[in-house]
Amino acid sequence: MTMNRRMFLGTTAAASAVLSAPSVLADGHAKPRVVVIGGGAGGATAARYIAKDSEGAIDVTLIEPSKAYYTCFFSNLYLGGFKDIEDIGHSYGGLAATGVNVIHDWAVGVDRDTKTVTLAGGDTVAYDKLILSPGIDFVEGAVEGWDISAQNAMPHAFKAGSQTELLKAQLMAMPEGGTFAMVAPPNPYRCPPGPYERVSMVAHYLKANNPTAKILIADPKPSFSKQGLFEEGWNTYYAGMIDRIGPDFGGANVSVDPAAMTLSIDGEVTNVDVCNVIPAMKAGRIAELAGVTDGNWAPVNAADMSTKADPDVYVLGDSAQQGDMPKSGFSANSQAKVCANAVRGALTGSRVFPAKFANTCWSLIATDDGVKVGATYEATDEKIAKVDGFVSTTGESAEIRKATYEESEGWYTGITSDMFGNAV
Amino acid sequence: MRLACLSLSVAASVLCTTVAADTFGDPVAGEVVFANCKACHKVGPEAGNGIGPHLNGLFGRAAAGLEGFRYSRSLQRAGSNGLEWHADTLDAFLEDPRGYASGTRMSFRGLKDQEERLDVIAYLRGFSADPANFPEADPTATATDHDIDPEILAIEGDAEYGEYLSSECTTCHRADGGDDGIPSIVLWPEQDFKIALQAYKNEQRSHPVMQMIARRLNDEEIAALAAYFGSLEN
Ligand SMILES: Cc1cc2nc3c(=O)[nH]c(=O)nc-3n(C[C@H](O)[C@H](O)[C@H](O)COP(=O)(O)OP(=O)(O)OC[C@H]3O[C@@H](n4cnc5c(N)ncnc54)[C@H](O)[C@@H]3O)c2cc1C
Numbered sequence: 001m002t003m004n005r006r007m008f009l010g011t012t013a014a015a016s017a018v019l020s021a022p023s024v025l026a027d028g029h030a031k032p033r034v035v036v037i038g039g040g041a042g043g044a045t046a047a048r049y050i051a052k053d054s055e056g057a058i059d060v061t062l063i064e065p066s067k068a069y070y071t072c073f074f075s076n077l078y079l080g081g082f083k084d085i086e087d088i089g090h091s092y093g094g095l096a097a098t099g100v101n102v103i104h105d106w107a108v109g110v111d112r113d114t115k116t117v118t119l120a121g122g123d124t125v126a127y128d129k130l131i132l133s134p135g136i137d138f139v140e141g142a143v144e145g146w147d148i149s150a151q152n153a154m155p156h157a158f159k160a161g162s163q164t165e166l167l168k169a170q171l172m173a174m175p176e177g178g179t180f181a182m183v184a185p186p187n188p189y190r191c192p193p194g195p196y197e198r199v200s201m202v203a204h205y206l207k208a209n210n211p212t213a214k215i216l217i218a219d220p221k222p223s224f225s226k227q228g229l230f231e232e233g234w235n236t237y238y239a240g241m242i243d244r245i246g247p248d249f250g251g252a253n254v255s256v257d258p259a260a261m262t263l264s265i266d267g268e269v270t271n272v273d274v275c276n277v278i279p280a281m282k283a284g285r286i287a288e289l290a291g292v293t294d295g296n297w298a299p300v301n302a303a304d305m306s307t308k309a310d311p312d313v314y315v316l317g318d319s320a321q322q323g324d325m326p327k328s329g330f331s332a333n334s335q336a337k338v339c340a341n342a343v344r345g346a347l348t349g350s351r352v353f354p355a356k357f358a359n360t361c362w363s364l365i366a367t368d369d370g371v372k373v374g375a376t377y378e379a380t381d382e383k384i385a386k387v388d389g390f391v392s393t394t395g396e397s398a399e400i401r402k403a404t405y406e407e408s409e410g411w412y413t414g415i416t417s418d419m420f421g422n423a424v
Numbered sequence: 425m426r427l428a429c430l431s432l433s434v435a436a437s438v439l440c441t442t443v444a445a446d447t448f449g450d451p452v453a454g455e456v457v458f459a460n461c462k463a464c465h466k467v468g469p470e471a472g473n474g475i476g477p478h479l480n481g482l483f484g485r486a487a488a489g490l491e492g493f494r495y496s497r498s499l500q501r502a503g504s505n506g507l508e509w510h511a512d513t514l515d516a517f518l519e520d521p522r523g524y525a526s527g528t529r530m531s532f533r534g535l536k537d538q539e540e541r542l543d544v545i546a547y548l549r550g551f552s553a554d555p556a557n558f559p560e561a562d563p564t565a566t567a568t569d570h571d572i573d574p575e576i577l578a579i580e581g582d583a584e585y586g587e588y589l590s591s592e593c594t595t596c597h598r599a600d601g602g603d604d605g606i607p608s609i610v611l612w613p614e615q616d617f618k619i620a621l622q623a624y625k626n627e628q629r630s631h632p633v634m635q636m637i638a639r640r641l642n643d644e645e646i647a648a649l650a651a652y653f654g655s656l657e658n
Contacts (some may be wrong), residue, residue, distance in 0.1 A: 352584060356640070387640055408605070409604055409605040
């Protein structure tokens with residue numbers, strides 16, 4: 001036992017229940033056990049809802065290495081100077097207070113035959129139902145010249161926290177008139193408007209602090225989310241600052257040299273001052289180790305988010321291949337609630353209601369200029385299918401845009417309380 | 425402070441910092457401003473509680489002082505600490521409701537224009553039993569008089585189903601009734617809740633997210649949500 005390597009935030013009694021020798025549900029005396037890997041938008045929500053709604057009838061353990069979760073959502077606003085880093089950090093105290101056993105460690109293996117999860121600290125945790133929401137990892141070799149060891153020279157900042165702070169520090173240290181480069185990712189990736197909201201926020205910062213600086217985007221995609229809205233905003237606020245090179249001009253044919261700080265697009269080499277490399281993405285590695293992925297992602301059944309590979313293993317959020325929903329925090333949170341209802345029903349016989357999903361993604365383009373895109377979804381036999389949707393329109397009034405931004409702030413508080421409960 | 429301010433305001437116009445003491449609002453203009461408040465607050469002979477408490481006899485009433493209305497804890501605390509509604513406290517509250525009582529469920533960003541506040545406070549004064557002591561004052565909201573089939577409104581909701589459905593709402597609307605840019609929806613009277621969602625569904629109310637969400641809720645589901653949100657513990 002390596003108790004010292006871990007931190008338990010749950011009550012001792014609850015924590016020791018989890019640590020007891022593996023037992024099976026059929027024992028009759030043991031409570032059903034749910035283990036959740038990953039305490040982000042999907043995992044924290046699922047753990048909280050199962051613990052809260054089962055009122056102690058289910059043992060819920062959350063495995064998450066970090067003691068503080070920094071949301072990717074609003075991390076671009078931190079880059080733009082609209083938020084402080086503390087504004088986007090959350091702790092797990094509220095989940096522990098709801099009765100979730102929070103174990104701060106990495107899951108390093110899943111044995112689906114014995115239904116156990118192995119932790120980096122060496123212990124194993126047994127489950128009846130396992131929920132994976134480990135976010136994303138990067139596809140090796142996706143950007144020539146870049147691998148994860150180059151993330152300090154050329155940060156991705158697509159997992160929030162120290163990476164985001166590093167990118168901000170590099171932005172602030174740019175020489176006058178310097179170049180901020182972004183290597184944008186191919187589809188599918190987390191947060192479709194994320195790279196472009198980031199460009200807007202970087203431009204907002206530069207306009208005020210380094211107005212002759214330039215932003216260069218190498219983009220393998222011919223088009224991107226909310227493109228008309230972003231381009232309208234870039235023309236209005238940041239005219240002449242942003243240059244996006246799409247695939248027709250070689251935006252997909254890119255390599256970087258982190259030591260020399262150069263970016264090559266279609267053979268043309270440019271010296272850059274900051275290089276934000278956002279490589280192609282895949283499911284968090286633990287999903288692959290659990291053997292529930294097919295290619296880069298984990299295929300799931302839309303009705304309850306169970307994997308095609310194993311009815312007792314569920315995958316939420318970015319790692320899941322579910323159909324039409326974009327990979328977003330809102331989507332992960334929405335999927336988690338459908339999954340929580342189904343898992344609780346399967347383990348305790350509580351009522352199971354039909355799956356309904358929704359997503360809305362807000363983006364900030366400049367001060368008080370917010371836009372949004374959203375849709376509702378339902379479960380079909382093949383996938384999560386889009387039902388209905390809307391998107392902000394170009395040329396909207398300043399009032400609408402301001403109200404949209406204010407709404408996004410309300411959403412942020414709403415979703416983070418929905419994920420983490422109220423901290424104690 | 426308040427009393428000093430008010431008594432001076434009757435006699436002369438000195439030293440009052442919260443409300444210019446000699447400015448008395450125009451109750452007729454105030455009735456127009458009150459349109460902002462009407463969706464949630466009723467006032468006048470038949471007025472009862474709705475989403476917000478009725479505002480008859482408001483002046484001199486302790487904050488959270490109406491029996492039978494479920495106030496936020498924040499206002500209950502303020503009331504037990506001695507907050508009473510008078511022109512000056514109303515003026516401060518209405519200017520920035522959440523700045524004044526951070527946990528209030530009143531989803532209203534406030535009236536920044538002092539003249540509007542004075543007018544609506546003057547209008548409300550007319551509905552307090554003895555308005556003689558009070559100068560001016562104001563409130564919050566938007567009208568709910570949409571035409572919805574009474575049979576639809578009569579549907580009894582399944583609160584347990586509503587609890588499940590509510591998890592979609594709480595991604596944005598906080599379960600504790602807080603509001604940072606997205607209105608509170610907890611503890612509304614069931615009818616008001618049903619009317620609001622039906623009105624989004626029929627596009628009588630405009631908001632793209634809410635119209636989209638409401639469009640795919642059937643009448644039973646709307647009733648279920650109303651039943652659940654209406655039944656929450658404070
Ligand atoms: C710049 C940017 C802006 C964004 N903006 C928005 C936005 O405005 N709105 C929106 O809805 N979404 C936004 N997103 C997307 C959103 O952040 C993700 O879609 C969401 O976080 C996905 O949730 P998840 O649960 O799948 O993964 P995550 O939230 O990333 O959580 C995964 C967790 O799993 C943990 N983990 C990983 N592996 C293991 C392991 N082996 N053992 C234990 N724990 C593990 C990680 O530490 C992490 O805490 C944005 C993303 C970015 C990058």
